[in-house]
Amino acid sequence: MIEVNNISAGYGKKEILQGISFKAEEGKITTLVGSNGSGKSTLLKALLGLIPWSGGGITVDGMPVKGMSRAEIARWIAYLPQGKNVPDISAGRMTLHGRFPYLSYPRRYRESDFRIAEEAMRQMGVLELADRQMAELSGGMRQKVYLAMALAQQAPAIVMDEPTTYLDIGQQFKFAEIIKKLSESGKTIVLVLHDILLALKISDHIAAVRDGKIIQCGTPEEILKTDIMRELYGITVKSVRTEKGIQYYYE
Amino acid sequence: MKNRNRRQFLFLCAGISGCLAVSVLSLCLGNVHFPPADLPGILAGDKGAMSRSILLYARLPRMFAALLAGAALAVSGAVLQTVLANRLASPGIIGVNAGAGLGVTLCCAAGVLSGYAVSCAAFAGSLLTVAVISLFSYRTSASKTTVILGGVALNSILNAICESVTVLDTDIAMLSIDFRVGGFSSVSYIRLIPAGLLILAALAVLFTLCNELDVVALGDETAKGIGLPVGRYRLVFLALAALLAGAAVSFAGLLGFVGLIVPHFVRRYTGNESRHLLPLCAICGAGFVAFCDLAARLAFAPYELPVGILMSVIGGPVFLFLLVRYKGGRRYD
Numbered sequence: 001m002i003e004v005n006n007i008s009a010g011y012g013k014k015e016i017l018q019g020i021s022f023k024a025e026e027g028k029i030t031t032l033v034g035s036n037g038s039g040k041s042t043l044l045k046a047l048l049g050l051i052p053w054s055g056g057g058i059t060v061d062g063m064p065v066k067g068m069s070r071a072e073i074a075r076w077i078a079y080l081p082q083g084k085n086v087p088d089i090s091a092g093r094m095t096l097h098g099r100f101p102y103l104s105y106p107r108r109y110r111e112s113d114f115r116i117a118e119e120a121m122r123q124m125g126v127l128e129l130a131d132r133q134m135a136e137l138s139g140g141m142r143q144k145v146y147l148a149m150a151l152a153q154q155a156p157a158i159v160m161d162e163p164t165t166y167l168d169i170g171q172q173f174k175f176a177e178i179i180k181k182l183s184e185s186g187k188t189i190v191l192v193l194h195d196i197l198l199a200l201k202i203s204d205h206i207a208a209v210r211d212g213k214i215i216q217c218g219t220p221e222e223i224l225k226t227d228i229m230r231e232l233y234g235i236t237v238k239s240v241r242t243e244k245g246i247q248y249y250y251e
Numbered sequence: 252m253k254n255r256n257r258r259q260f261l262f263l264c265a266g267i268s269g270c271l272a273v274s275v276l277s278l279c280l281g282n283v284h285f286p287p288a289d290l291p292g293i294l295a296g297d298k299g300a301m302s303r304s305i306l307l308y309a310r311l312p313r314m315f316a317a318l319l320a321g322a323a324l325a326v327s328g329a330v331l332q333t334v335l336a337n338r339l340a341s342p343g344i345i346g347v348n349a350g351a352g353l354g355v356t357l358c359c360a361a362g363v364l365s366g367y368a369v370s371c372a373a374f375a376g377s378l379l380t381v382a383v384i385s386l387f388s389y390r391t392s393a394s395k396t397t398v399i400l401g402g403v404a405l406n407s408i409l410n411a412i413c414e415s416v417t418v419l420d421t422d423i424a425m426l427s428i429d430f431r432v433g434g435f436s437s438v439s440y441i442r443l444i445p446a447g448l449l450i451l452a453a454l455a456v457l458f459t460l461c462n463e464l465d466v467v468a469l470g471d472e473t474a475k476g477i478g479l480p481v482g483r484y485r486l487v488f489l490a491l492a493a494l495l496a497g498a499a500v501s502f503a504g505l506l507g508f509v510g511l512i513v514p515h516f517v518r519r520y521t522g523n524e525s526r527h528l529l530p531l532c533a534i535c536g537a538g539f540v541a542f543c544d545l546a547a548r549l550a551f552a553p554y555e556l557p558v559g560i561l562m563s564v565i566g567g568p569v570f571l572f573l574l575v576r577y578k579g580g581r582r583y584d
Contacts, residue, residue, distance in 0.1 A: 074478030
């Protein structure tokens, strides 16, 4: 479980987050939504210790993040940033780098690291791509490899910043299924999503962010009962109960 | 995978064989030719004192100098290209060569002309340049684009200061011209040994940091996400690259293009994983510079072409080709 308690953070002297608090529970998907520049990515960076923050505190499974080394944080939280380089290495090597936080100098991957990376690739269905170069893969496949890397990290929490960007609609749905399975396996998942319908469909909790503050938090149904989507985006989202569960649509 | 490993192994064997062949030829060929089979006897003093002196005090340091300079500059280039995520980066781009050149010019202007002092000045100039660049990049969160742009700007400033000093005193221009062209004709053990030890130490450290270098190449946020303090390691890699280039330049002068061409060539055969790239860059860089030195020595014998000129003749067109082929490095941004 990740708990953020009344923190403020920003870039240099510019404060983006102002006294923000939120909680992401174990085995649940928590999604941050909000317009561009509202502070969602900044919040992710703050909880990963990528930018300095002040105020209350951030804990992962009760452990305070402040004072942890970068490698320690990586062992608790796996992070998939938004704008990722496409490195000129194989998918197998990319996944193996997920074991990096567990190495000490001189950092050499051990037999057990190779086994864990292979298992992570198998779980993501990309084991057969291990020898392929990352640049040769489609956006969806590449994203699966990044997720395999996150799995190889064996962190109890995974944080993803707009993971469905560059994916077509079919790949987005497949990706959503994978995320669901990961949360069902007990991982704490925190997402930033711009696709509101997808966020409503897959999330257990949604936190609406505006001007560096969480202005509303709740389950998708609770969020829909408020006027928050209109406030954030100027749109109305409705739901309808079908045989396949609740479906969401823009009005 | 097997094909790739086989290709890397063949490439490694070819590189080592080529390096050994060029090294032996470098010892044997020159104004006086020695048969390869006679080399141990000459070194033992069986073939006369003159032959022994030529081999021991002229050809041997020259061969080691070419090998070490080539290995250092090629690995330095490979590291810079990876850290700055730009295949067109090389020791010259971040101002290492210009810093070394200014060090030599100022040393000569101060009237200190011993070889050891000139080497130290070159080395200090290159390290100081990197310290300025590192400080500058640290204050701007070590962005790779900022580092390159800062390096280009500093390069211009240092060259301008250097030119100003040499224009004001033509004697200094004459003294530093050998250094600025680059070559191994005046290399001695006293200049080679300290720099050589530094090169070997820096290479050894870099070879243990291959995984860190690969993780830096994943991009800042991904690298931080898997636990690497990227800014700190980027500075370490920049400092090591500067150390390699500065140490090489201190005895070899301003050799251009090795750090650009060799890593690019090696990447085509081995891929980008540092554990393969760096050792092969060292081998190929060493072989390439030793070969160019040999060619420069033999092409117009008994006159000797400065190796820096020969390498620029080869490197210039290749550099232009890279600019066109990779559109100024944007393909890799």
